[in-house]
Amino acid sequence: MNQTRRKFLKTATYIGATTAAIGSGVLLPQRVLGAYNAEAFAAKDVNSALTASMGSDQLTASDAIKLKAPDIAENGAVVPVTVSSTLANVTAISIIASANQSPLTSSYQLTSVCEAFVSTRIKMGKTADVSAVVKADGKLYSASKEVKVTIGGCGG
Amino acid sequence: MASIKIRAKAKGGITTVKTLMSHPMETGLRKDKKTGEKIPAHHITEVSAEHNGNVVMTANWGGAISKNPYLSFKFKGGASGDKIKISWVDNKGESDSMEAAIK
Structure with a gap:
């Protein structure tokens, strides 16, 4: 296993987890709120x-x-x-x-x-x-x- | 950071929700007595209430809501054990939310 591949896998896992968090709404607690006047x-x-x-x-x-x-x-x-x-x-x-x-x-x-x-x-x-x-x-x-x-x- | 307290009670088909949030609610008009400088505004701008995932009420607040705000409202429906979720956002972009079950 070379160094670049390892790095790539690490990054890919991180991005995957972040995307999942956004998708499930964990990072967007304000999405239900209306526009503030x-x-x-x-x-x-x-x-x-x-x-x-x-x-x-x-x-x-x-x-x-x-x-x-x-x-x-x-x-x-x-x-x-x-x-x-x-x-x-x-x-x-x-x-x-x-x-x-x-x-x-x-x-x-x-x-x-x-x-x-x-x-x-x-x-x-x-x-x-x-x-x-x-x-x-x-x-x-x-x-x-x-x-x-x-x-x-x-x-x- | 648990800054929200929720009490929700269902009675006769109507649920009464009472909630207390802890927040400084600075208007931006107050002056620091020692330095004479204005304390920057820091207050909750939006509060939303959800019942089992459906928004039942949203509130827009200015700085004229008292420190550590209290809010109470009522809605039709809601049974014991249903989830009530209260979330707030302030003018600095901070936010919090809390979920509780109806008694």
Whole structure:
């Protein structure tokens, strides 16, 4: 067995293993994720953030959306927010903190099996309206609530 | 690196998933108090949830989600023993995923 053949075999085995790993998805953990909407999170005002994330800024206030957030948040770095809705065919939910430097905190794409329910914790710079924007049947509905912040959570 | 905790419970045909991730979630706006320099942004940008291999929900996050994020959502279907997989990617390209069974 000469040196070159040995080298060749070694390389071939390595390439084979790598290809198999790619094929089985081991090296591609992010392949299922959708495109990240950087523009929507960079937006500095509520309307452009909504247009970028939900496709429109035309909102209809709706009683069918329940937005649960504290009246007074002692710590703006951790504000629990829960959004739920009885609207049918909800495909997306966004949570907006209107006074933040970038108002869009998060948006969720829901598939048809999902209940219209999302709960998370957001940061708020100062006292502001928190809005839940729900996309149902292609239309946007919203509900808002003022949350008073005694200590800001965005910098300082 | 196990940075994700998952609790999933099926009840009355609806599965409730609660998850906690450990992540600094830097907004990029905060300043280091000693040096006065801005701490660069480092936050999760995308979270996806799979039920038995099918994506049920994806989330896009900005820096305004609290440190060590909590997320809860519900979906129809799902039975005890089914697999729930949560994965995240952050703005530095780091990622993690975790799988757990529904109770």
